[in-house]
Amino acid sequence: MLAPHLFAVWFMARALQPSTIVESGVWKGQGTWMLRQACPDVAMHCIEPCQSRIEFRDERATYHARDFAVGSWDHLDRERTLLVFDDHVNALDRVRQARELGFRHLILEDNYPVPRGDCYSLKKAFAGAGFSSPGDTGGGRYNALLSGKWMRRKQACSSVRPNPDDARYLNRHLEIYSEFPPLFRPSRTRWGDDWTDEHYPTPPALLQEADRDRFPVLWREALSYTWICYARLKC
Numbered sequence: 450m451l452a453p454h455l456f457a458v459w460f461m462a463r464a465l466q467p468s469t470i471v472e473s474g475v476w477k478g479q480g481t482w483m484l485r486q487a488c489p490d491v492a493m494h495c496i497e498p499c500q501s502r503i504e505f506r507d508e509r510a511t512y513h514a515r516d517f518a519v520g521s522w523d524h525l526d527r528e529r530t531l532l533v534f535d536d537h538v539n540a541l542d543r544v545r546q547a548r549e550l551g552f553r554h555l556i557l558e559d560n561y562p563v564p565r566g567d568c569y570s571l572k573k574a575f576a577g578a579g580f581s582s583p584g585d586t587g588g589g590r591y592n593a594l595l596s597g598k599w600m601r602r603k604q605a606c607s608s609v610r611p612n613p614d615d616a617r618y619l620n621r622h623l624e625i626y627s628e629f630p631p632l633f634r635p636s637r638t639r640w641g642d643d644w645t646d647e648h649y650p651t652p653p654a655l656l657q658e659a660d661r662d663r664f665p666v667l668w669r670e671a672l673s674y675t676w677i678c679y680a681r682l683k684c
């Protein structure tokens with residue numbers, strides 16, 4: 450995560466004040482570090498298949514190498530646990546899994562718009578767009594690090610046909626779906642085309658271009674924004 454999503458997750462974690470955070474997708478551990486700054490006393494579970502890549506290890510967190518869907522979470526308070534998914538796995542599957550397990554609060558980092566990104570997102574599901582990327586199971590450069598078992602899990606859910614059912618499912622089961630605003634919204638996207646609301650519906654940016662000299666890092670990293678969202682499941 451770069452500045453737009455680091456700020457978004459920090460802000461949402463501070464606002465939600467969870468007792469436990471489950472972070473799926475650790476990479477080197479920067480997100481783990483940021484979550485600890487946001488919630489100093491929170492219990493943390495960090496899931497990462499490539500454990501040897503982790504550079505920052507939170508000494509009070511519990512680390513797991515098994516996928517969220519097959520974890521043992523019975524002991525967690527469903528109302529006060531925040532699930533943070535930054536693992537490039539099908540986001541609708543993550544919502545379904547969270548619902549089946551009785552969790553309510555999710556942050557989904559890779560919420561790419563149609564037709565962008567390397568995995569199926571809630572934004573694509575709401576648009577009814579499906580997801581197809583032949584040969585790419587989602588996860589881009591992270592796939593090279595996954596063992597056969599993890600890749601087979603991803604391949605099983607990589608392609609989704611365009612359909613209205615996924616949006617219906619989300620409308621039926623979500624109490625809140627909220628995309629966190631970008632910090633800055635430059636005129637062009639990271640893909641080089643115009644950042645219009647027609648092609649990329651986006652909440653209003655928190656800062657204006659006139660603020661760029663005051664926040665040079667935020668401006669420089671503005672294009673890393675991928676419509677990160679908070680989703681709350683109904684009781």
Ligand SMILES: C[S@@+](CC[C@H](N)C(=O)[O-])C[C@H]1O[C@@H](n2cnc3c(N)ncnc32)[C@H](O)[C@@H]1O
Pocket residue numbers: 450473474475476477478479480481496497498499516517535536537538588591594595599
């Ligand atoms: C974008 S990186 C995570 C970045 C991290 N959240 C941060 O802020 O620094 C994605 C990570 O997800 C991991 N990953 C891939 N499949 C996964 C799965 N099924 N469950 C959890 N993590 C997974 C990859 O190995 C990779 O380290």
